[in-house]
Amino acid sequence: MAAPTFSGSAGLFSFKGIRVFVHWSFSILIAWVVISGLMEGHGWPVIGKQLLMILIVFGCVVLHEFGHALMALRFGIRTKDITLLPIGGLANLERIPEEPRKEFLITIAGPLVNLAIVLVAGAILGYHWVSNAFSMPDENAPAWATLSGFLVAVNLWMFLFNLIPAFPMDGGRLLRSALASFMDRARATQVAVTVGRVIALIFIAVSFTFRMPMLALVGLFVYLAAGAENRNVRTQHVLRGIHVGQVMRTRFWAMPGTATVQQAVDELLAGGDQDLVVVDGDAVLGVVRRKDLIAAIHFQKGHEPLRNAIVHQPPAVAPTADANEAYMILLTGQWPLLPVVEHGRLMGVLEAENLAEYLMVKEARRSQG
Ligand SMILES: [Zn+2]
Known part of the structure; x- marks a missing residue:
């Protein structure tokens, strides 16, 4: 089973092959509700009701994320997982489509799921309102009326x-997909990121003024995530039309699978690389990272052949392959590197770092004029 996107997350359930995880930091939210409830002198029935409300809110968050995930599935894009964080949910799509229309849909x-809940719960609330002489549900109202009122409020807010x-x-x-329908996608992302960063700073300012710590967290998250997305899109933009062979590293560390772990460790100490490509003649068997070697030594497997220590078996790419597609595979964070293979022969390796260096050189050349 694949590891969750956020380490320290516990699996809840899965639907249509999409696993839903809850991050450990969620327990802080629960503890905060319980402790602050007890400190304010509330009894367990009140605290239990608050916890139930949190459960309902995050139930709506899950439905929202499935809105994204199921629409993505219609375009053949899978979702690795959905993670619930105290600040909300995150659907980790395998990739974001470049076509503005698909990204828009x-x-x-997600928000349309919330709107649908508002309409359904609103209709139920409306029924209660009309049949109770046009008064909103009070503390004597039946649970379904109170619940639908709560659902309308929560989902309208979301x-x-x-x-x-x-x-x-x-x-x-x-905003980005709307802009990208009439301008270059990298430029559209830059505009959307700038707008996002200004709003993130407003979030943080507002959170200090009105003492809303959650909003500060959201602001910080937006600010950082916006930068990461901007970098990715710029990389994709620069890599357009570039082949893997142009950006791969031709100097790399490779050893036969029959060599021992100890021999690899000796080479590592003599100045080896971060990652070792294990080969059998010309064929690639897999990749062993530095920490895998150290773990193997720790478990006293120094005398064992390297082929037994292989942890990663990344897919091979051809030198003629599109660099952007290889970059997308690397972006999933699943593989330390991709072996570049032509006619069954290992020609080089591709790492996210190669691409970063390529971009730096290209930028430096551009600024040189
Ligand atoms: Zn969403």
């Missing part, structure tokens, strides 16, 4: 909050 599907154009929140993605 996948993004809008719908509106997500539409704030703070990239990479949904509103920011909608």
Whole structure:
């Protein structure tokens, strides 16, 4: 089973092959509700009700994320997992489509789920309102009326909050895809990221003024995530039309699978690389990272052949392959490097770092004029 996107997450359930995880930091939220409830002198029935409300809110968050994930699935894009964090949910899509229309539809599907809940719960609330002489549910109202009132409030808030154009929140993605329909995608991302960063700073300022710590966290997350997305899109832009062979590293560390772990460690100490490509003649068997070697030594497997220590078996790419596609594979974070193979022969390796260096050189050349 694949590891969750955020380490320290516990699996809850899966639907249509999409696993839902809850991050450990969620327990801080629960503890905070319980402790602050006890300190304010509330009894367990009140605290239990608050916990139930959190459960309902995050139930709506899960439905929102499945809105994105199921729409993505319609375009053949799988979702690795959905993780619940105290600040909200994150659907980790395998990739974000470059076509503005697809990105728009996948993004809008989340908030539309909330809008649908508002409409259904609102209709139930409306029924209660009309049949009770036009009065809103009070403490004597039946549970279904109270619940539908709560669902309307929560989902209306989620719908509106997500539409704030703070990239990479949904509103920011909608803005980017709208801009990308008439301008270059890298430029559109830059604009959306700048708007997002300004809003993130406003979030942080507001959170200090009104003492809303959650909003500060959201602001910080938006600010950092916006930068990461901007870098990715710029990389994709620069790599357009570039082949793997142009950016691969031809000097790399390789050893036969029959060599022992100890021999590899000796080479590592003599100045080896971070990653070792294990080969059998010309064929690639897999990759062993430095920490895998150290772990093997720790478990006293120094005398064992290297082939037994292989942890990663990344897919091979051809030198003629599109560098952008290889970059997308590397972006999943699943593989330390990709072996570049032509006619069954190992020609080089491709790492995220090679691409970063390539970009730096290209930028330096450009600024040189
Ligand atoms: Zn969303």
